[in-house]
Amino acid sequence: MTTRPGxxxxxxxxxxxxxxxxxNVFHLRDGFPGLGPTPGSTWRxxxxxxxxxxxxxxxxxxxxxxxxxxxxxxxxxxxxxxxxAVPRVARDAGMxxxxxxxxxxxxxxxxxxxxxxxxxxxxxxHQGNANALLVGPGWRIEPGSARSWQLNPLGTVVAVAIRxxxxxxxxxxxxxxxxxALGCVVRGPGGDRVAVxxxxxxxxxxxxxxxxxxxxxxxxLAAWAxxxxxxxxGDLNAPPADPAVRGLAGRLGIAGGPDRIDQILARxxxxxxxxxxxxxxxxxxxxxxxxxxxxxxxxxxHDPVVAEYAAGPGEGHRRGARRG
Numbered sequence: 001m002t003t004r005p006g007x008x009x010x011x012x013x014x015x016x017x018x019x020x021x022x023x024n025v026f027h028l029r030d031g032f033p034g035l036g037p038t039p040g041s042t043w044r045x046x047x048x049x050x051x052x053x054x055x056x057x058x059x060x061x062x063x064x065x066x067x068x069x070x071x072x073x074x075x076x077x078x079x080x081x082x083x084x085a086v087p088r089v090a091r092d093a094g095m096x097x098x099x100x101x102x103x104x105x106x107x108x109x110x111x112x113x114x115x116x117x118x119x120x121x122x123x124x125x126h127q128g129n130a131n132a133l134l135v136g137p138g139w140r141i142e143p144g145s146a147r148s149w150q151l152n153p154l155g156t157v158v159a160v161a162i163r164x165x166x167x168x169x170x171x172x173x174x175x176x177x178x179x180x181a182l183g184c185v186v187r188g189p190g191g192d193r194v195a196v197x198x199x200x201x202x203x204x205x206x207x208x209x210x211x212x213x214x215x216x217x218x219x220x221l222a223a224w225a226x227x228x229x230x231x232x233x234g235d236l237n238a239p240p241a242d243p244a245v246r247g248l249a250g251r252l253g254i255a256g257g258p259d260r261i262d263q264i265l266a267r268x269x270x271x272x273x274x275x276x277x278x279x280x281x282x283x284x285x286x287x288x289x290x291x292x293x294x295x296x297x298x299x300x301x302h303d304p305v306v307a308e309y310a311a312g313p314g315e316g317h318r319r320g321a322r323r324g
Contacts, residue, residue: 031301084113
């Protein structure tokens with residue numbers, strides 16, 4: 001770690017750079033708009049070709065890991081990654097990982113991953129979901145610090161369903177998949193400690209659902225990391241202007257962006273580069289086909305979002321998150 005003069009002429013550690021990314025990887029499938037599964041791709045494994053892009057009934061763990069590696073991030077929050085695939089993606093990206101399964105509620109992770117990998121167009125979301133935090137070299141996950149919090153326990157779902165008079169379909173969608181946030185503490189090369197959290201909120205059809213989930217998340221993080229550096233990254237399924245997102249940010253004292261549903265929010269860190277969505281080209285593959293033009297395959301239906309922070313050397317940074 002580089003040094004700069006401190007008080008009394010003593011060398012003081014310079015702030016450690018912390019690059020954070022978040023990406024909803026869409027179950028490791030490709031997701032160019034309007035170019036989705038067809039009966040031919042599902043049952044005969046035929047590619048679906050458009051003017052510029054191609055849909056393949058194929059899982060892309062290696063290509064997703066390669067994109068993550070090229071991001072150069074120290075911490076990556078992933079959503080919609082099959083739980084059985086997390087170790088492989090983390091290994092191929094050269095990172096360590098913690099993760100929590102979010103759904104479906106039934107079935108083993110390895111079986112679902114094998115079935116989903118064999119035919120992604122058929123299984124889609126049913127191959128299993130997880131939220132994951134990947135940590136690269138230079139930073140490390142503090143042992144025992146990992147935590148997870150359920151955002152839609154049955155009692156909360158029932159209370160909101162009664163109060164908001166949820167339609168049966170909305171209730172079914174919300175209750176069938178456990179929504180969980182995942183947190184851990186990462187330690188930098190100079191000893192700086194930062195609490196980080198990955199989340200994928202429900203794609204709510206009524207605001208009461210979103211308010212309930214993000215309210216529970218705010219309470220959990222306020223108790224777990226009441227002060228000091230905190231990063232929240234993920235797919236909130238709502239933009240920053242949404243009242244539930246504003247309430248979450250205000251309660252925790254976090255801010256960020258960008259103005260989309262995939263966001264990185266932080267406090268207690270110097271902003272070197274504000275959160276920004278990367279162009280679609282960073283997650284595209286060029287596929288050459290015999291007898292036809294080369295077409296692109298676009299990984300996921302979400303853009304990665306990246307931000308860079310400076311973790312300061314002050315005492316508050318070192319004590320900000322509780323030890324697990």
